[in-house]
Amino acid sequence: MMARADLGSQSFVLLRLGDRRFAVLASQIAELVAPSRIFRFPHKTSSVEGVILRRGRIIPVVDLAGKLVGKNVLNRRFYLIALRNYGEKSEWLALPVTGECELIAAEMSPAGESDSAHVAGWISYDGDVIEVLNIDALTPGPSSAQPLAAPLELQEAMP
Amino acid sequence: MQLKAPSKTPPARTEQIILFRVSGQLFAVSSGSVQEVRSVDTLAGSATEIVAPGLKKVRHIVRRGDRSLFVVNGAMHFGLPLTPGLLVFVLRGTRTALLIDGIEKMTTMTRLQALSQAFCSEERNWYRGLTALDQNVVPVVKPEGFLTNDEMAMLEQSLIPAEVEESAENQLAGRHS
Numbered sequence: 001m002m003a004r005a006d007l008g009s010q011s012f013v014l015l016r017l018g019d020r021r022f023a024v025l026a027s028q029i030a031e032l033v034a035p036s037r038i039f040r041f042p043h044k045t046s047s048v049e050g051v052i053l054r055r056g057r058i059i060p061v062v063d064l065a066g067k068l069v070g071k072n073v074l075n076r077r078f079y080l081i082a083l084r085n086y087g088e089k090s091e092w093l094a095l096p097v098t099g100e101c102e103l104i105a106a107e108m109s110p111a112g113e114s115d116s117a118h119v120a121g122w123i124s125y126d127g128d129v130i131e132v133l134n135i136d137a138l139t140p141g142p143s144s145a146q147p148l149a150a151p152l153e154l155q156e157a158m159p
Numbered sequence: 160m161q162l163k164a165p166s167k168t169p170p171a172r173t174e175q176i177i178l179f180r181v182s183g184q185l186f187a188v189s190s191g192s193v194q195e196v197r198s199v200d201t202l203a204g205s206a207t208e209i210v211a212p213g214l215k216k217v218r219h220i221v222r223r224g225d226r227s228l229f230v231v232n233g234a235m236h237f238g239l240p241l242t243p244g245l246l247v248f249v250l251r252g253t254r255t256a257l258l259i260d261g262i263e264k265m266t267t268m269t270r271l272q273a274l275s276q277a278f279c280s281e282e283r284n285w286y287r288g289l290t291a292l293d294q295n296v297v298p299v300v301k302p303e304g305f306l307t308n309d310e311m312a313m314l315e316q317s318l319i320p321a322e323v324e325e326s327a328e329n330q331l332a333g334r335h336s
Contacts, residue, residue, distance in 0.1 A: 039295065041297075042184060043280065043282035044282055045278050048278055053296055056270075057272070058272045060278065084276075084277065141277060142276060
């Protein structure tokens with residue numbers, strides 16, 4: 001029988017950006033990878049830094065530190081590969097983090113009305129109260145869900 | 160008894176692409192989208208300068224029979240540092256001629272990944288998607304994405320006075336002859 005205290009417990013990944021720690025629901029995280037080459041090409045979405053190539057997939061790199069701690073992180077230790085929902089579809093995003101990540105179980109208190117949109121809730125861990133991030137609110141995307149412009153596989157060979 | 164031929168896995172669909180550079184940046188375009196490749200020198204004679212206010216990336220038109228092609232400066236379109244373009248791609252099915260620095264090579268892509276929804280600005284009109292080639296990621300341009308309908312209308316507008324003037328000159332020349 002499950003203990004009552006565990007009923008509301010969920011798994012979170014704790015990440016570090018500069019001096020601060022944040023949490024993301026573990027179900028939204030695919031893996032933690034070492035920093036790799038960022039490929040850059042012209043575009044106008046300022047919060048996307050470029051893309052990385054991971055297992056044949058091209059994944060956009062979005063630095064959350066600017067929004068969360070006021071400056072971009074230079075000392076990157078890992079990329080957290082997170083799922084971002086776009087309507088009914090979801091895609092991978094690479095989020096640079098500055099320190100080790102930790103998998104923990106905790107109970108989340110829902111965000112209050114005064115909290116920013118990027119706060120999904122709060123957890124208490126190791127004497128700290130930590131923001132649980134709402135990746136969908138924090139990362140760029142169309143304001144309304146749109147169908148993908150093209151399938152992931154090769155489009156029809158010739159235009 | 161004839162044995163059934165073993166079922167073959169369908170060959171991977173591929174697409175022939177041209178890798179080209181604009182201001183040092185590598186791009187790809189489907190070779191089927193490129194009708195013609197011309198050097199700037201060979202176009203110089205047939206190019207006319209135009210001024211479309213608010214649209215700096217188009218400075219010249221090239222007359223082709225009864226239609227005009229707008230020469231889009233690739234570097235300006237993508238917001239890259241300006242370089243003297245050397246080649247022009249005449250893009251099939253469009254009225255765009257794209258000024259580029261040079262061709263890197265022709266190759267084949269086997270997979271085109273749609274641009275992530277994280278990219279949510281103008282680039283969605285610029286690119287068909289991204290492809291991974293030799294451990295590199297290359298954006299594959301959309302031929303029709305170099306000029307929006309609004310930009311095209313603006314360019315058409317800027318042509319009208321020139322055409323009216325030309326026709327007036329022709330009429331005048333006819334009267335004098």
